[in-house]
Amino acid sequence: MNFTGKVCENIVQNFTKHEEVTYAYETTDTGVFESKVLIEGLEFASVESLNNEIERQFAMMVFKGDDDYDEDEIWAGEKIEKLIIREKYLDTIICKEGAFLWDESDYKYEYAGQFSKEDIKRIKRIVVPEDKAILINNEIIVVYAGTYDVLKEDILTIGTNVKIELFTIQLNGGRIVAIPNHIGVFNVYETDTALIDYIDKYK
Structure with a gap:
């Protein structure tokens, strides 16, 4: 058509000097969540809360059939049917303490610089x-x-x-x-x- x-x-x-960012928020009702636009009236999450959330949810594992899980079998992947890796952000994430980037070596967000709502x-x-x-x-x-x-x-x-x-x-x-x-x-x-x-x- x-x-x-x-x-x-x-x-x-x-x-040209601007870049996409993701905001991290935390409330008692939702826990930590992310947004691509600024939400007025909500405080940013701390980077500690964000990293703790990622550590808990870094990977979700779906196990095969029975409930008899041997630790060695799990490490070898024999009991794992599906491994769902938590998607890491490639862009900068904004927390209460400033701007952060993903550190591949430590598997957590690391301080990268200052952020201002005016910009x-x-x-x-x-x-x-x-x-x-x-x-x-x-x-x-x-x-x-x-x-x-x-x-x-x-x-x-x-x-x-x-x-x-x-x-x-x-x-x-x-x-x-x-x-x-x-x-x-x-x-x-x-x-x-x-x-x-x-x-x-x-x-």
Whole structure:
């Protein structure tokens, strides 16, 4: 199915020094959990709580059939049907004490630098699940499957009360176009980026 869009003027959005971050929170109701956007009114979790949670949940093991588990068999993997490794973050995680990165040697998060809420830039993104064709000025342009930053949002009013949201994105070849947000076609989400003042080890 072809969608109609439009070519846009160059839009400069220079967050080159910003990077994606993940926030760690902890409440009595939820325990430790993570978010890709800042949640106002909640305090960050301590890195100690985060590391303790990871140590407890680093790997989930599904054992075979019976309940007669011999320790040597477990270590050899003979009784393990499935090993589910906890996914470690590749991006920086924010805790109460600052910014942290995963240390592969110690299997825990290590202090990496300072973080300030003043330096946050929130980005909206759309996920195109499969290649889509859009019609622009009688030219068919392919928007390939992938994730795109939304550079600009507009509301297009058709008739008296029909409003369609237009997302301006930059295609893989550098062309900037505005495409309509068809409900159910694109997955839209937000994520935060921030400036981190890294210590020398991570610069």
